[in-house]
Amino acid sequence: MAKDKKSKAPKGRSVEAVAPIAPPSWPPFKPSLPVSDLHAETLVESKIVVFRNFWPRNLCRDYVSFLKTLPLVTTPGKPKRGEAVRVNDRFQIDDPSFAQRLWLETGLKDAILDSSVSSLWGGDVVGLNPNIRVYRYSKGQYFDCHYDDSNNLTLSPTTDAPPPQQQQQPSSLAAKTTWTLLLYLTSASDGCLGGDTVFYRRDRPLASEAVAVSPETGMLLLHKHGDDCMLHEGREVTAGEKWVLRTDLCVRR
Ligand SMILES: O=C(O)CCC(=O)C(=O)O
Numbered sequence: 001m002a003k004d005k006k007s008k009a010p011k012g013r014s015v016e017a018v019a020p021i022a023p024p025s026w027p028p029f030k031p032s033l034p035v036s037d038l039h040a041e042t043l044v045e046s047k048i049v050v051f052r053n054f055w056p057r058n059l060c061r062d063y064v065s066f067l068k069t070l071p072l073v074t075t076p077g078k079p080k081r082g083e084a085v086r087v088n089d090r091f092q093i094d095d096p097s098f099a100q101r102l103w104l105e106t107g108l109k110d111a112i113l114d115s116s117v118s119s120l121w122g123g124d125v126v127g128l129n130p131n132i133r134v135y136r137y138s139k140g141q142y143f144d145c146h147y148d149d150s151n152n153l154t155l156s157p158t159t160d161a162p163p164p165q166q167q168q169q170p171s172s173l174a175a176k177t178t179w180t181l182l183l184y185l186t187s188a189s190d191g192c193l194g195g196d197t198v199f200y201r202r203d204r205p206l207a208s209e210a211v212a213v214s215p216e217t218g219m220l221l222l223h224k225h226g227d228d229c230m231l232h233e234g235r236e237v238t239a240g241e242k243w244v245l246r247t248d249l250c251v252r253r
């Protein structure tokens, strides 16, 4: 089954230097977060966890208005051999500072490190993947069945971090991703129909073994990825728009 290879760098050298895109000015988290206690709910033991109402509706709405202004790129053509078929519009940016804000300013760090769930994540959680992805699925768009890979990365300190001599942690940290995070910004209540994220209990997309998660505005879903990733898909959107923010949980390696 196809792997989600979309975040891999292309092989070979590029002839022209490509100027890195400046990170967007993400809107503030208003009202300040978390708005209520974050409570982890298990959908599949050791594999899928959700936090409902992670973001309030009005923050999701502000974000969607903002995300619409970003230069989203529609899936380019046919996927390469072995790649998952993803048909949507996407914006991708390496933004350590926003990843840090999502981790520290939303209540997520405390919720993830809570003793009720802290053993799930496959190691010492150190933060979120700076590779931030925004997806917009319009009518007819979907993400076909695939598995998400675990990736090794080196987390560098963010510019808003204190200088190295005042830090307990080394200046850069070897990490790997272990769980995917999906934050749903729209749902049926905003006119988005279809678009369920569907997981399969075995490596075949059998309807009888499907665990379908309908988008809920403001819900954060985490699922284990890498070797134990469940086969999953983003079903076709049949009306409205499905907006999702994606990153990953990182543990020390
Ligand atoms: O949009 C979805 O529901 C699924 C997204 C997904 O599987 C991914 O980002 O790897």
Ligand SMILES: [Fe+2]
Pocket: 004, 146, 147, 148, 180, 232
């Ligand atoms: Fe995925």
